[in-house]
Amino acid sequence: MPLKSCLPFDTVYLVGGTHGNERTGVSLVQHWGQSPSEIQRETFATHLLLSNPQAIEKNIRFIDRDLNRSFLPRLLEDRRNIDYEVGRAREIVKTFSAEHPGKRTFAIDLHTTTARMGTTLITNTVPANLAIAAQVRQKMAEVRIYSFDASDRINSCLRAAADGGIGVEIGPIPQGVVRHDTLAIARQVVRQILDAIDAHNRKTLALPDEETAVYLHDRHVFYPQQPSSAAPVFVHQALQGQDYHPLSAGHPIFQNLDGRIWPYEGPSPRYPVFINEAAYYRENIAFSLTRRITLASLLSI
Ligand SMILES: [Zn+2]
Known part of the structure; x- marks a missing residue:
């Protein structure tokens, strides 16, 4: 394991409100602004960030575009782009890098989901991030690790602007609600x-325990294409709330009110996540599929 040789992180950003209607992170960042002792540690400086203030103010996901899809360099460098979130992304990149020259930053980005995902840590496949996530799982057995190979999707999220990062997803909880x-x-x-x-x-x-389970992102599953006159299709009752439960070919995944059922067709088993996530309706995504692998197999790729 090459983990011991990883450089330390000097600065940790605790980020809330990247999606303005995910209020848990917003409330915690506001709380820690008043009572910071709980988040301070000796080996790094902890900073707080409310990343999308206008969306937080309106209690909506975003103003012009999803901030957590706005950090690709080619987007940030396109000066014709005046979307509010692209402007915020430029400022956050500057904050993470230019204001901390020579320092290594780590971002903890706090999210919630309407899916029944329990407590999930989202990381890329960088060993230091995985080792930190695996350590948390050792302390909290209910935590699951959901990892993404490098892609535009993962490189466009806020965490990509820091040297290390973990996204926290907790659900189910409705959008716009604090509980x-x-x-x-x-x-x-x-x-x-x-x-x-x-x-x-x-x-x-x-x-880390090399047998630690990691759910590696495979693909999105979209709602079936239907003529606009057709009856609406929705997530099948047998799949609803079954995040992280194995899904095999033939299992029902969609249904309509006439009793028609759409079965899953594809490699088995796969482990669905973000089932019936409210924020993904506008992208027509019904859920995502992952492969369950061990931490050891991921680190040896
Ligand atoms: Zn979110």
Whole structure:
């Protein structure tokens, strides 16, 4: 494992409101602004960031475009683009890099989902990020790790602007809502991530259990193409809420009110996530599929 040789992180950003209607992160960042001792550690400086202030103000996901799809360099360098979120992305990149020259930054981006995903840590496949996520899972057995290979999708999210990063997804919770239980879980997860980064910096992070399960992103599944006059199609009752449960060929995934059923066709097993996520309706995405692999197999790729 090459993890011990990874450089320390000097600065950690705790980010809320990248999606302005995901209020858990917003509330926690506001709380820590008043009571920061809980998020301070000796080996790094912790900064707070409300990343999309106008969307937070309106309690909506975004103003012009999804901020968490706005960090690709070619988009940031296109000066003709005056979307609010692209402007915010430019400022955040500057904050993460230009204001911390020579320092290594880590972003913890706090999200919620309407899907029944429990507590999920989202990372790319960089070993330091995976090791920190695996450490959190050792402390909180209910945590799952959802990882993405490098792609425009993963490189366009806010975390990509920092040297290291983890996205926190907790659900189900409706959009625009603050709830005590989701707040408590998110608070506990953030404490564990900060402790793991602190251990990483001190080179005392335990080597991760190589058998740790990682759900590697495979693909999105879209709602079936239908004529506009056809009856609406929705997620099948047998799939609803079954995030991270194995899905095999033939299992029903969609239905309509006439009783028609659409079965899953494709490689098996796959593990669905973000089932019936409200934010993805506008992209026609019904859920995403992952492959369940071990941490060891991911690190040896
Ligand atoms: Zn989000």
